[in-house]
Amino acid sequence: MGVSTLRVNLSEADIRALIKGDTDEDRALACYRLCRRIDTVTLTDEERAYAEQILQIVVTGAAERVRRALAVTLKASPNLPPEIAAKLARDIESIAVPLLESSPVLNDEDLVEILESVEPARQYAIARRETLSETVTTALCNFAVDGAIIEALHNGGAEFNDVGMTRALDRFPTARALQEAMVERPILPVLVSEKLAARLTGELFDRLVEKHAMPPQMAIDLATNTRERAGIDLIAQAGLQADMKRYVQQLHLNGRLTPSFVLRALCQGEVRLVEYAFAELAGIPHNKAWLLVHDGGTMGLRAIFERANMPPSLYPAFRAAIEVLHETEFDGTADDRIRFRKRMIERVLTRFQSIPDEDLNYLLEKLDYVREEAEEKRVAVG
Template sequence: MAPQLTQSDITELLTAPTPDKRAQIARKVGRQIDAGGLSGQERLLANDILRLMVRDAAEMVRTAVAESLCAASEVPADVVNSIISDIDSVAVPFIERSPLITDEALLEIIEAGAPAKVLAIASRGSVSEEVSDAIARDGERDAVVRLLGNEGATLSTSAFSEVLTRWHDDVGIADRMAMRKALPLTVVERLVSVVSDEMKNRLVARGGVGNDIAERLAFEARESVTIKLFDGLDSIEDFALLMSHLQGAGRLSGTLIVRAACLGEMKFVEHALAQLARISPERAWTLVHDAGRLGLRALFQQARLSQDLYLPLRIAVDVYHEMVRSEEVLDREHFRRQIIERILTQPDGLKNDDLDFLLYQIARQEQIIAQREGEAADAVRAASA
């Protein structure tokens, strides 16, 4: 049973005892409130004592009040607000554990941007979708990592997307996200291009999405190797021979060209478009690098590529030109990040999807169309046999 407050306790409290003694009384009040069973008059008295103690000048006393009330199910709202507005050492344990703090109050804390308090919110046993969205959008890295590791937190698809957009090249955050028990398929597919090899294996092994992920990994690996082959070629004849081979094998796809463009491999882009449009590489170069953009549009149409690919291709070429004009070193990863950021800010472009996800989905559509055409051709041959 919680110890009862005595008249002596109240007298000592009102006659300014030492901080140690006030802290003892604070813990006694908190345990008594937590235990319940107070009469109406006793509850009023206890609440008045709490109001005095949460304004106590001694941090020790305020900390004792906060710690003793962490599990309480009934505390005056003004007392709760006083505690969560206090300094971190007093407020953080209460914010992390108290069931009495409303989502509205938690959102105000996040908006205020106090890192330790936001970290405490991300650690709560239960975090609503709305609060998780706010941390994903505005929280610092430590809070986001803590949130991702908290299975009691409900995260929406948009929250995962926001985190991946803010930290698209942070393997640590991607790995923590990959360890969650449940992830939307679209999030899993975006994660593949970011996580470590160990986490990729975990994602591939997930039930229900393993085949899709494995297929994407194989597809991306094949296209990346193809682009790298271009680096070892010396002559225009070698370039033309490789393009002819890729086209003959059905591998000179629009996604391959856009992927090369997003790595800054413009020579690959020029020769690939020349092959598909059946013009010389010199003419293709002129059209790709036309300052007015009409040339690239005309070349793109003559190559008969999917219209969904024109925006990322055009942006990749624009970013390439900007970096060349500024004499900036063309680092592949930096170049790719610039393009993704540019695409995400397009009013008529992609909003929440990573560029790799776009390429993968378009490639899937191309495969499905090709498969259907093949099936139709087989049916025609079978019917005429």
């Protein structure tokens, strides 16, 4: 980069001030102006090489104030040479932290190496980066303090795997905030869900169950368990499952795919679960079960109902629920599911009075819940 290229924002005197300025303030200002020019102008290879020579001088021998001006100005710039970024990331904390938080030219290898031997402030800085690969988060889980790991868990741009999360849980087995941060992740590896389920109690356990799919057999075991904390709703868990066919098969193998269970699922609006349940019980493919369940007339549902060996006394309740499903118009709003469940349960309760007491109590409880949920949404909007 020649002086002529920099004439708009940086004179030859500025370059001299950067290298041999009388005060740190003069040199810091000259450094800032050079860095701004580097960050905003498309450079030729020759200009870039010249700029890098100047920056190398700054990094090697300039005062702290000058180095900080460089780090802050180019902390998010893709034009900062990677080797200079790596040096600044190992500088004193006030200079390193901005780079560790923001620099796109620091690679995973740099970040992992730094994590292995730095103080918590730099670990927190890395945890706050816009994106974090599984390689980096695993290093965080292996070497960082629990607070930095929690910071990364709350970072929506951070990717985690079961290896890293499991390591963090093993290192900090009693850190409630760490467990809570994992539960709040949008996606949780199955192995981590299992590990957390074995440790959590109370409200946090409930949130884990409500938000993340348990492995089918584990969900069934927890629901069967008489421990107070294992109040797991297998119907709610069904809505979280990616492989519904396998989930339904496990329910069947464990004797949980009962007529009452299928009716409850239908009233809760878990229609996909009901379709797979009929397919499993009737021994037919899901696509055929779908056609029979959603037959516009009465013959299809009755045919699969009988083939699945469902009790005839429950047929009117299933018929009423399917009618509600087909009559309901969805407008694409967040209230669709709430309105659908409320109407479904009310119709079944109104038209079918001989529901077993256990199912009746379950449906009444769910009706109260959806009413409360609808009221909360109404108050929030109002």
